[in-house]
Amino acid sequence: MRTELNLLINSMGGGGAERQVSYLYKSGLIKNINVLQNDCSYEIDKGDIFPLLGSEFSLSLKGIVTTLVFGPFLFSKRLKENGKVLSFLELSNFINILSKIFKPHEAYVSVRISPNFYDKKRLGFLYLFLMKWLYPYAIKIITNSEQCRLDLLNLLKVDGDQIIVIKNAIDIERILELNKIGETLDKPTMGNDFVTIGRLSYQKNYPAMLRIFSSLLKEIPGSRLFIVGNGEERDSLITLAESLGLRVCENRDESGEVFFLGFQENPYQFISKDSVFLLTSHYEGLPNVLLEAMACGSFIVSSDCKTGPKEILEGTLSNTDNNNFSPIKSNGLLLPVPIDYETEKVWTREIKKVLKNTMLLKEIRNNAQVSSYNYHHDKIIKAWENLIHS
DSSP states (O other): OOOOEEEEESOBSSSHHHHHHHHHHHHTSOOOEEESSOOBOSSOOGGGEEESSOTTOOOSHHHHHHHHHHHHHHHHTTOOTTOEEEEESHHHHHHHHHGGGTSOOEEEEEEOSOGGGGGGSTTHHHHHHHHHHHGGGSSEEEESOHHHHHHHHHHHOOOGGGEEEOOOOBOHHHHHHHHHHGGGTTOSOOTTOEEEESOSSGGGTHHHHHHHHHHHHHHSTTOOEEEEBOOTTHHHHHHHHHHTTOOEESSTTSSOSEEEEEOOSOGGGGOOTTOEEEEOOSBOSSOHHHHHHHHTTOEEEEEOOBSSHHHHSOOOSOOOSSTTOOSEETTEEEEOOOOSHHHHHHHHHHHHHHHTOHHHHHHHHHHHHHHGGGGBHHHHHHHHHHHHTO
């Protein structure tokens, strides 16, 4: 008989890790979801979500300290001895392993981003210390990219088979169904329009994106940039866009060049097979938005940041004169993180090069859509099932 699997995660608000948990829930692999912060942005029965520290708890600095002090004991009271617990994200991972002190169990922890991310973060030193101290006690450490796995091996000094990779899953059928809605809305995006989806935060490097788009617009008149998402940098990004001479709008029906569309229930309606999807991030885990845009058949242009994009954009179609290396991959364009004038010029040059080659562009878009099926949720859920019930 299979052992019942308990799951613990910081919250079920929007996010990549939370989406993966929602797929596990829908598959029936898990029934109960324990959360530190009681919120949910997914279709999950409220009776299956159990807040660990009360409905008023928040993931503030005080909340993190409270979690580390009281969380392990409180969580252990919900567990059966020698059961299995799968946790996502560092704070929940720490609670998972520390609760073994009070109730022995098999701990599986999922790490969603490279430990290098914590080098310059507030309290990053504490997270790295706890990772080094606690993670070796996990049965398995699961990450979503090969690069993250290598970084964890370097940090933890554990046996190689203790850390495994299970890629992110996407629901391709649902994405394509929602994507079709865009075709009935007077086609929100047209040829050479640019789209990005994500929180308006430092991580996504939107100032560089605006400058790159401004340069491209001079040579590809009539293009538009659709920015889907909210965040703390919204006002400063609007100010930057206006300083670049770009007409800013908040409604797709207006006449403009940069559209700040905020949160959208259906962001896929803005990704067409004619559009260019941009990801200029400083860092990622394994970016779901790239996988989702690939499924829609968009032309993907991504920064070669840690971690994930290099593994998603695979193979090479042609070479440049730069030591026989080409940023043009079989399913997208992989470019250096745009951090200065020179790297931003590289983006402008390489994007124009592909957009001018219609045959190459069509091949890249077709390859992207085909390769997205490597991340089909049925395939990825099967990998989780094989791990947990092996």
